[in-house]
Amino acid sequence: MEITPQEVFEKRIPEAIGKNPALAKDVNAVFQFDVAGPAGGKWVLDLTKAEKWVSVGEAPTPAMTISVTDENFIAIVTGKLNGQMAFMSGKIKFKPMNIALATKLSKVLAAGRG
Numbered sequence: 001m002e003i004t005p006q007e008v009f010e011k012r013i014p015e016a017i018g019k020n021p022a023l024a025k026d027v028n029a030v031f032q033f034d035v036a037g038p039a040g041g042k043w044v045l046d047l048t049k050a051e052k053w054v055s056v057g058e059a060p061t062p063a064m065t066i067s068v069t070d071e072n073f074i075a076i077v078t079g080k081l082n083g084q085m086a087f088m089s090g091k092i093k094f095k096p097m098n099i100a101l102a103t104k105l106s107k108v109l110a111a112g113r114g
Helices: 005-019 022-027 070-077 083-088 099-111
Strands: 030-036 041-046 054-056 064-069 092-095
Touching: 005 022, 005 030, 005 041, 005 054, 005 070, 005 099, 022 099, 030 070, 064 070, 064 099, 070 083, 070 092, 070 099, 083 092, 083 099
Parallel strands: 030 064
Antiparallel strands: 030 041, 041 054, 064 092
16 A cells, blocks of 8 residues: 555654654754645644654744645655655755755655655
């Protein structure tokens, strides 16, 4: 069965960070994910906290907002789509664009592959 963005945010990422809390400490930022499509939604990834890193909804002042379709998000997380290529082709958008933060975030998403 294909994984969903909800599973990635609410199960896989928290499990990965729980096993390696240094991931969150290294990033130390709040991200807003706006995932479009039938399996999409809005999630906040708050890596400034010691636990409960993921919540549904919108962050009041995220360091970065990531906009992507559900299909492209899953392709990136599962490694079927390279994040850099997705960005360069407009399949994922960051606002504001912060290369260092996006690179750190990619490590967290990779850890969420399961």
